[in-house]
Amino acid sequence: MSEASKSLLIDIGNTQIKYVLVDNTSDLIDVRYCKHIDELISYFSLAYQVLISSVGHNSLISDLKCLCKRFNKPYKIINTEANTLGIHCAYEKYQTLGVDRWLAILAAREITQLPVAVLDLGTANTCDIVVDNKHLGGWIAPGFSLMRESLLCNTQKVFADTKMPNILDMGETTENCVSYGCLASQTGFVMMAEQYLNTQYKNYLILVTGGGQHSLGLKNNKKIMFFPNLVLRGLFRLI
Secondary structure, eight states: OOGGGEEEEEEEOSSOEEEEEEOTTOOSOOOEEESSGGGGHHHHTTEEEEEEEESSOHHHHHHHHHHHHHTTOOEEEOOOOSEETTEEOSOSSGGGSOHHHHHHHHHHHHHOSSOEEEEEESSEEEEEEEETTEEEEEEEEEOHHHHHHHHHHHSTTOOOOSOOOSSOOOOSSHHHHHHHHHHHHHHHHHHHHHHHHHTTOSSOEEEEESGGGGGOSOTTOTTEEEOSOHHHHHHHHTO
8 A cells, every 4th residue: 555545643642742654454563752743744745644632732733733734634633422433431421531541442442352441551540441332431540750749749858750660669768769659559550440340350351551551560460461552543443
């Protein structure tokens, strides 16, 4: 398939923009990252359409719309729906469910038909439970960096560095105690999702995405699978 027959998928997150050029059989192996949409310009001439998801950033969406019009490319701004691809959203006000969560749910249902918890560990940590084709609801909690910043802003004589530890351990300095404590909380978020499913279903999976997945010490748990780009996988389903 020629370059001009490909779709440009763009996921605008809280801290960075992910994008990839795909055809109908791509495996999302060439995902790229940027901070500014100017870095995307060279890709517009290669795509026949553009799919965009964003957790906010209305100004960036407006700029991307202008680029699409400039290059005469059809585009879709993806939003959460009450029902997409046969999957039903638990929210009565479905528009208030973050589109990143919704797209990760769509991706998860393609990966497995088992009861599944979809976790995105980023600026916020989110969990969504999907059984059959029904989204049952979920959780939202502070991510690693927000937990750390909350401690620094609201606790006297507590200080920290900016690093996320590679493994969970016991801290021997205040900086390490903060880092390990935040990582322990994030790990517990994942473990509680598994416990929730384990009490109700014999077979289930936990799918984890987001930057926080790299520090989890849960690699040997066969119920937990790690994916770098679930949101883009969800966009890919909508081509």
